[in-house]
Every structure is written in C-alpha cells, then in structure tokens.
Amino acid sequence: MKKENVVQILIVGSCLLIYEFAVRAGWLDAFTFIPFTEMIRSMFQCLGDPEFFWTHVWPTFIEIVISFVGAAILGVGTGLLLWRSDFLHYAFQPYLLLFYAVPFFAIYPIFITLFGTGPVPVIMVGILFSAPAVISNTAIGFRETRKVLIKYGQSLNLPFSKMLWYIYFPSAWPYIFSGLKLATAYSIIGVVATEFILSARGIGYSISYAYNNFDLYSMYGAIMLVIVISLLSNTVLGYIENRLFRRHS
Numbered sequence: 060m061k062k063e064n065v066v067q068i069l070i071v072g073s074c075l076l077i078y079e080f081a082v083r084a085g086w087l088d089a090f091t092f093i094p095f096t097e098m099i100r101s102m103f104q105c106l107g108d109p110e111f112f113w114t115h116v117w118p119t120f121i122e123i124v125i126s127f128v129g130a131a132i133l134g135v136g137t138g139l140l141l142w143r144s145d146f147l148h149y150a151f152q153p154y155l156l157l158f159y160a161v162p163f164f165a166i167y168p169i170f171i172t173l174f175g176t177g178p179v180p181v182i183m184v185g186i187l188f189s190a191p192a193v194i195s196n197t198a199i200g201f202r203e204t205r206k207v208l209i210k211y212g213q214s215l216n217l218p219f220s221k222m223l224w225y226i227y228f229p230s231a232w233p234y235i236f237s238g239l240k241l242a243t244a245y246s247i248i249g250v251v252a253t254e255f256i257l258s259a260r261g262i263g264y265s266i267s268y269a270y271n272n273f274d275l276y277s278m279y280g281a282i283m284l285v286i287v288i289s290l291l292s293n294t295v296l297g298y299i300e301n302r303l304f305r306r307h308s
Contacts, residue, residue, distance in 0.1 A: 075095050078095055079094050079095045079096060082094045082095075090275075091275075093275050093276060093279055097276065097279070098279040098280060098282070098283050099283065100280075101276045101277060101279055101280030101283070102280040102281075102283040102284055102287070104280060105265075105277070105280045105281060105284060106284070111265070114260050115260055115261055115262050115264065115265045115281070116262060116284060118178065118260050118261050119250060119251065119254065119261040119262040119263065119288075120288065121178075122178055122181050122182050122185060122250045122254075122261070123185065123246050123247055123250050123288065123292075125182050125185075126182050126185025126186050126189060126246040126249060126250055127185075127189065127239075127242055127243055127246040127292075129182070129185075129186040129190075130185070130186050130189040130190040130192075130193055130242045130245075130246060131193055131239060131242060133186065133190045133193070133194075134189075134190045134191075134192070134193020134194045134196075134197060134238060134242065135193060135197050135235065137190070137194045137197075138193065138194045138195070138196070138197025138198040138200075138201070138235075138238075139197065139198075139201070141194065141197075141198040142197070142198045142201035142202055148198060148202075152195070152198075155191045155194055155195050156195070158191045167180070167184070167253065167256060167257055170183060170184060170257070171257065176257060176258070176259070178258070180253070180257050181250055181253045181254060181257055181258055181261070182250070184249045184250070184253045184257075185245075185246045185249035185250040185253070186246075186249075187249075188245050188246070188248065188249035189241070189242040189243075189244075189245035189246045189249060190242070192238045192241035192242050192245060193235070193238040193239060193241075193242050194238075195238065196234045196235055196237050196238030196241075197231065197234065197235050197238060199234050200230070200231030200232070200233070200234025200235050201227050201230075201231045203230070203231070203234065204226065204227050204230040204231060205230065208226050208230055209222075209226060211226075212225065212226040232303060236296065236299075236300045236303075239296060240293060240296055240297075243289075243292045243293060243296060244289065244293075247285065247288060247289055247292070250263070251263035251266075251285055254267075255267045262281050262284055262285055265277065265281045266278055266281045266282060266285075269281065
C-alpha cells in the first residue's frame, strides 16, 4: 500500500473517531446525529432484512447499473460522432459544458407524463444525467490522439476499424475512463435523487421515508448503503483501469 493511501485512510479514520466521540459525548445533537458505529449496524440490519433488500436495495442497484451502462453506450457512441465531425463537435460542445448548470430535476414532471412512475423515468434521469461526462471525455480523448500514432497506423495501411481498435481506443481510454468514473457518480446521484421524488421503492425512497418519519437509524443506514455502493463502484472501475493500463503500457 502506498504512503498516500495510508495517509488518506488515517485522515478518514481520525475524522470518524472524532465524530464518534463527539456524538457519544453529547457534543452533537442526539436528535440529529447518531454514532458512526450505529450507522454501520443499521446498514447491516437493512441488508439482513430480505424485504428491505428486495424492495429497496436491489431495485436501486439494478437502476444504477442500467443507467451506467446506458450512459456508457450513449456517451461513447455520441463521443465518436463528435470526434468524427468538427461541425457536431463545435455545435454541441457548449451545451455539454453547460448541461450541469441546468436544474435537471426540475423537469421530472415531464418524465412522469412520458414514462409513468415506475423505474423507467428513474433510469432515464440517471442516463441523461451521467451521459454528458462520457460524451465530452470520449470526444476529447480521440481528438487528443498523438499524430505520430495515427501516422504509424496509416503507414501500416490499417483499415479504419483496426485504427480505431489498435490506435485510437488505447490512446483515448484514460479520457474515456475518467468519463466513466464521473458517470458512475452521476448515475448514483441521478437514481437515488430521483427515487426521492419519483419512486415508491428504492434506497432514495427509503431515506426520504425514514427522514419524514424521524427514523434516524434507518435513514443513516440507507445513506451508508449509498456510500458503500459508490465506493465499490469506483473501486471496481479503478481495478479495471489499472489492468488496462498495465496491458497497454
């Protein structure tokens, strides 16, 4: 383990210990905060409850996965189009940069009208909220491919499909993976936040329901589940990224 990783763990661990002590010592309002150890215990209680798992955890997980996969496919495909066409790139790039300035969740009634109140609008919001990060990074990655690599591929008379596979993708994948990491976070945010207002199930709904009923333990347990899902998602993507880096380096 690298020294910087050890330092990061020590910083997080110290903050959690300070928070735990502050809550148990009464320095923080017990009506609002609970000890971190109780959050962990509540999270495992939620996971150990079959009804909660299949009603809330599993639907949210599936919606996040579908949103991420949809954003990855849409993002990489659209990014390739923006790479191949200077007109499309310069026409749509300003809108992609300004996308997150738009209060996206303010238009959720439109999704209810179009798709109803099931999982479809939740997934659509997750895809549309996370796809622009993949689109922008994919287009930038392909455009940043070094000229010497392109000329080398052309000197070998490689067809476009092989140029794409052996030259452009290996060169652009660091940018693409940066977009995919962002898409993971945005998919989780989009799905969980939409469940607050559009769904009658899922982790987002369970957090909102627990908050409205002053059930702090269930609320913090569900919040910890969201954090764990985020950490696991980024860990898996980081592992895949490192494997690809070693393969192409």
